[in-house]
Amino acid sequence: ELKVEQNPLFLSMQEGKNYTIYCNYSTTSDRLYWYRQDPGKSLESLFVLLSNGAVKQEGRLMASLDTKARLSTLHITAAVHDLSATYFCAVDRTSYGKLTFGQGTILTVHP
Amino acid sequence: DTAVSQTPKYLVTQMGNDKSIKCEQNLGHDTMYWYKQDSKKFLKIMFSYNNKELIINETVPNRFSPKSPDKAHLNLHINSLELGDSAVYFCASSPGGPGENYEQYFGPGTRLTVT
Numbered sequence: 001e002l003k004v005e006q007n008p009l010f011l012s013m014q015e016g017k018n019y020t021i022y023c024n025y026s027t028t029s030d031r032l033y034w035y036r037q038d039p040g041k042s043l044e045s046l047f048v049l050l051s052n053g054a055v056k057q058e059g060r061l062m063a064s065l066d067t068k069a070r071l072s073t074l075h076i077t078a079a080v081h082d083l084s085a086t087y088f089c090a091v092d093r094t095s096y097g098k099l100t101f102g103q104g105t106i107l108t109v110h111p
Numbered sequence: 112d113t114a115v116s117q118t119p120k121y122l123v124t125q126m127g128n129d130k131s132i133k134c135e136q137n138l139g140h141d142t143m144y145w146y147k148q149d150s151k152k153f154l155k156i157m158f159s160y161n162n163k164e165l166i167i168n169e170t171v172p173n174r175f176s177p178k179s180p181d182k183a184h185l186n187l188h189i190n191s192l193e194l195g196d197s198a199v200y201f202c203a204s205s206p207g208g209p210g211e212n213y214e215q216y217f218g219p220g221t222r223l224t225v226t
Binding site: 031033035037041042043044045048050086088090092096097098099100101103104 | 142144151152153154155156159161166167201203205207212213214215216217218219220
């Protein structure tokens with residue numbers, strides 16, 4: 001059974017600082033997705049990583065995938081308050097979109 | 112021009128009742144999904160349909176039954192509601208197709224409260 005684990009689960013950051021969220025998964029996959037969820041809202045797709053070594057960047061967020069280590073990272077650069085949200089990684093080891101989600105990382109950015 | 116829409120947004124009902132949640136997508140996607148998000152924010156897939164065909168059917172009680180009248184709609188019917196069914200239910204869709212990118216687009220969610 002595929003297990004997806006994120007750490008940390010809670011992250012309190014100061015504005016302007018850098019940090020990384022880690023997503024480990026237990027079985028081989030080369031399809032990994034990152035989502036953002038604001039309180040009481042839906043999930044917004046951030047990154048789609050579909051091969052080993054894939055790196056995607058959008059604004060202050062950068063995601064990478066190492067399929068050999070079964071690890072994805074979401075790096076936050078110079079955090080701002082607007083990045084406060086819950087971040088989920090999700091892994092698909094099927095060929096039809098059966099996503100297994102991590103527990104989510106609650107990120108709070110404060111002045 | 113909402114991409115994935117769900118109705119209702121909130122649903123409060125008593126134990127034992129039967130209720131339905133509707134989902135529609137206007138993205139032209141072939142695959143649709145139902146997820147349950149519990150009080151700890153954990154997301155778990157329940158069902159998926161590809162072009163009206165059931166392709167994912169996770170271990171959920173038989174009281175939950177999905178129905179897809181066409182590829183743009185996926186409804187969720189729940190019989191004999193229980194307290195433990197209280198959660199947020201998300202519908203999602205993706206372009207789909209074997210070997211393709213299954214990036215999923217989520218609806219706004221339906222918060223179900225069973226009293």
